[in-house]
Amino acid sequence: MAYAQRRELSGNRTMGAFFTAVVVGGLLYAIVTGLAYDVVKKSIQDLKTFDVEEQPPPPEAPPPPPKDMPKVPPPPITPPPLVRMEAPPPPIQTVTTPVIPPVAPPPAPMSPPPPPRKVQSAQSAKGDLRTLFGADDYPASAQASGAEGTSQAQITIGSDGRVVGCDIIRSSGNSALDSATCNILRRRAKFTPARDSNGNATTDTITTPPITWRLEG
Structure with a gap:
């Protein structure tokens, strides 16, 4: 290599x-x-941890004031200003008047039927009523005083033909003569009663002729 x-x-x-x-x-x-x-x-x-809070230091006491310092009075307490609030006006009360329905008047009572109309007047059974009076009927008190005069009466005649009422409408001027006039008519006068439209007997009113009271000389 x-x-x-x-x-x-x-x-x-x-x-x-x-x-x-x-x-x-x-x-x-x-x-x-x-x-x-x-x-x-x-x-x-594994480590166990914990927090340690630090305590703040205590506050320091303020230094005492000097002995020669004049005492100052505390300021006066001024009250808060008064606030005037106007009172609200009172509420207006509305008065509601209840409406009362009108009450219907009661029906008028039915008037009775008119009486049957008179068709025939009462008639004296003895004719002229002046014939009922005589010299013996002169009141003694009127004779003693010499009283004279003329009386006239309005008489009511019942359904039986008898005189049931007498009123002097013309006085003689003497009460004894006027009373004697009505008393004689009630006792002696007889009438045929009046008749109505149905033919039934009914009451009637008539005026007598003047009745003269005179002393015989």
């Missing part, structure tokens, strides 16, 4: 050994580094 060939082979071996050493060293470094990282990580987890 030539010298040049031996030198080339020697150089190749040296380079191969160098690369082999670099590769082995890199593997060893990686192994060592990984193991060291796991150890450190486990140590950190």
